Amino acid sequence: MKKTIFTLLIFLLTINTFSQQTDTIDVSKPTLRKLSGIVDIEDLVKEGFNYWEEEFTGHWAGIAFGLNGFAKADYSLYPEEQKGFLDSDMLKSHSLQINLFQISKGLQSNRNAIGLVTGLGMNIRSYRLSSNTTIEQADNGMIYPKTLHFESNQKSKLSSVYLTVPLLLEFQIPVKHYANRFYVSGGLIANKRLSTHTKIKYRKDDQKEKLKIPGSYSIPEYKLSATVRMGYRRINIFASYDLAPLFKNDKGPVLYPYTVGIYLLGF
Structure with a gap:
């Protein structure tokens, strides 16, 4: 028991x-x-909810407006009386950039603040010349000034249209909130010239007239530009500088084009 x-x-x-x-x-x-x-x-x-897991998005696509100028001018190929014939009015020399789309690629495995940006765009550049001067191309490709003799209200421009492809390295810094970021980017832009022309507006017999003359004007078909871009929210600025002169070697004055401007609209 x-x-x-x-x-x-x-x-x-x-x-x-x-x-x-x-x-x-x-x-x-x-x-x-x-x-x-x-x-x-x-x-x-730890469970996978992380703001930094969003994909990196750079800044290229959009519409930008800039002012054009020339640096390091050298007219040593020309006589004294012809020097400075391509001096331009920067406030009336404009650049309109229409950057159609972009591709962004982040470079960090657990962050989205550094990345590469490329895309496709179009750049329309114009330079306002002296009202009584335009340019012409000789048979040997040399660029010479040409003096105009019309009535008042003359306007003379040199314009080119480029297809642009950038390669930019971009850094982003969150400000107060991770979505509000200051960014700075820099890199190169490859340019393919699509067309070039001179345009003259003048008066004849008290009537407004316009003369547009297309041509290559000894401007290279391809070129590279260095660029820096930065911004925060709706304030975005940029600057670019061509790494080669405007004209082919020994075909015109040595002029290095540059542009400074702002983004009007981002896509």
Whole structure:
């Protein structure tokens, strides 16, 4: 009888111990937070919720407007009386950039603040020349000034249209909120010249007239430009500088085009 009671007690103790082990709840720190309604950002990140997981998006696509000028002017190929014939009015020399689309590629595995940007765009450049001067191309490709003799209100321009492809390295810095970022980028822009022309507006017999003369004007078909761009939210500025002169070697004055401007609209 005693042996039977002792065996029964051992059996009951074993069942009780097993039931305690299977019903025990491990009230750890994360569980307490979840039960109490407290959300820890560290736990969310570990579970995969991370602002930095969004893809990197650069800044290229959009419409930009700039002012054009020339640097490092050298007219050593010309006589004294012809020097400076391509001096332009910067406030009336404009650049309209229509950057159609962009491709962005982040360079960080766990962040989205550094990346490469490329795309496709179009750049329409014009230079306002002296009102009584335009240019012409000789048979040997040399560029010479040509003086105009019309009535008042003359306007003379040299314009080119380029297809542009950039390669930019961009850095972004969150300001107050991760979505509001100051950015700065720099790199190269490959330019393919599509067309060039001179345009003269003048008056004849008190009527407004326009003369447009297309040609290559010894301007290279391809060129590279260095560029720097920066901005924060709706304020975006840029500058670019051509790495080669405007005209082919020994075909015209040595002039390095540059542009400074702002983005009017981002896509």
